Amino acid sequence: MPSAMYELIDDKSHQMFGATVTSRKNGVIAACAPCRYVYLANDLNSRYPIGTCFTAKSDFTDFKEYSPCRSYWSPNVQFCQAGFSADISKDKKHLVMGAVGSYYWQGQVYVQSLTSFQKMATDEGPESVDNDYLGYSVAVGEIGRASCRERV
Secondary structure (H helix, E strand, O other), X not given: OOOOOOOEEEEOOOOOOOOEEEEOOOOEEEEEEOOOEEEEOOOOOOEEEOEEEEEEEOOOOOOEEEOHHHHOOOHHHOOOOEEEEEEEOXXXXXXXXXXXXXXXXXXXXXXXXXXXXXXXXXOOOOHHHOOOOEOOXXXXXEOOXXXXXXXX
């Protein structure tokens, strides 16, 4: 988290809410705002597009927000844009979010459990993969053996 002299302040203007929308039949709906901004300074001069995704049950109840780059802030994820792409696992237990701006535009993929607080994320790579935009598009499916779940 930022030091005591900083404060995270949300800004919903121009957030591109609905830029990514995905669902599973009779299950979960996710809508993302990859340009959801936060100000990281008391003087409001530093604004970063960290992104966020909201989920709800298909009857539009049980709303939850997932913003991995706000939850685990570091300067390396300040342009994260979580939710630039997203998908929900077939079992409706995981939300997969692409975050193209993390780590100098190397990008990241986050896998957030929808039933617990468990979260997985890709790590920062070497400088040679800067500007690779990992997470530009994500999908969840079964590739090869049906017992082996893959996230692409």
